Amino acid sequence: MAAKARGVEEGSKAAPRRGRPPLRDAARTRERILKTATAEFTEKGYDGARVDEIVRRAKISKNLVYHYFDSKEQLFIEVMEGMYRVMRERQAEQSFADLSPEEGMRKLVTFTFQVFLEHPEVIALLNIENLHKARHIRRSKNIPALYNPLIEAIEDLLRRGQAAGVFRDGVDPVDLYISISGLGYFYLANRHTLGTVFKTDLEAPARVEQRLRHMNEVILGYLRR
Amino acid sequence: MAAKARGVEEGSKAAPRRGRPPLRDAARTRERILKTATAEFTEKGYDGARVDEIVRRAKISKNLVYHYFDSKEQLFIEVMEGMYRVMRERQAEQSFADLSPEEGMRKLVTFTFQVFLEHPEVIALLNIENLHKARHIRRSKNIPALYNPLIEAIEDLLRRGQAAGVFRDGVDPVDLYISISGLGYFYLANRHTLGTVFKTDLEAPARVEQRLRHMNEVILGYLRR
């Protein structure tokens, strides 16, 4: 409804009367709401997030939220889709086919952890969505497709590693994916409670480095025969 | 304020006038509120949980909640403490010293997963608490102590396994603990989103069994040299 494209010229779209910056820019405003909402939901969860707070932080009028999105829930769904889009884009940059099985697996483990590190909203939003039993994303159809390339990459690495005699047999690719993710996920998602009980700052760069090294040792140590 | 003990006879405490069941039982009511609140917080998170809903489910008057607990937040803190108490009790039952390093480690991995399976509130409450950056439990002083025996058990198993030449050197016990937990935690905490994208019921007993087997293989495969 909002982004009705009808042959707009790319370069000079909606040129403001004078040389001033545009006072009204639908796409940009929509994006700002989405970005602010992502931060708010990430910090406070679905029920803790306040539409009024999003409005305040985005410095817009409240009705704009309802102009671009139907409801708080719809806004959250679009936030989730944006998160999955980020993950898809990050994955699309990666390739493991040109590496040895061991090196490829190392890259996959490191990449998975890196995504969690660089996009903290991923872990928070997944937690929120699972608290609600995935009722939001279950509507979305293109999300399962997101995982396919990753599972295929794992299958390829396993096949090649087994053929070369360096990896063990009988590894379920889905279980392996869950393990690779879980090793970093638990560390980061629970860093506040874990940091409290172990009296360490798990976010310190050196500690994060150590964790990544450990994760690689666990996965490679398991796979090697 | 509520459980003021002053030499009450254990057996016949507050015997009702006739042989009828007690109409008013402070300890029991308090416990019912706590149990209902645990369910409500587990299902909906801190901000999604409703005091009125706890009142409805516990079939009590709203004021009782504020009679036994100062506030919603205080009630949540006691729910968290109850969860940690459950974990402590479950751990106290375990012993790994009388097993071989391999068998002991297997038992530890299985036990950790079992606790998550049997007490679903553990994962949910940890998630909630981490969303709020552990601000509730940071006040509690006896929670770090909870983890000490577990880490000590891991240290003992590692030491014995290394001495026997079956385990590798250079394993950080905290990292290993986080890995053992993380392998099961991610699987269970994210079962709804993972189940959706992989089109599998991760809660099916056979699938859970497979997961446990995989976890043991990963940890033991990593540790063995």
Added chain:
DNA sequence: TGATTTATTGACTAACTAGTTAGTACTTAA
């Protein structure tokens, strides 16, 4: 038995919150 304590209740309130209404002003197309 009578006084005191306390477990329990129903009705209430002040503050909050998602969503709406009615209208203003910038931009574009004819």
Added chain:
DNA sequence: TTAAGTACTAACTAGTTAGTCAATAAATCA
């Protein structure tokens, strides 16, 4: 230039929610 569309605003509303008040009745104690 003007009419239409739409980006945007301020103020409002209906419903919700954590927490309170004032009073009742069951158990305990003197």
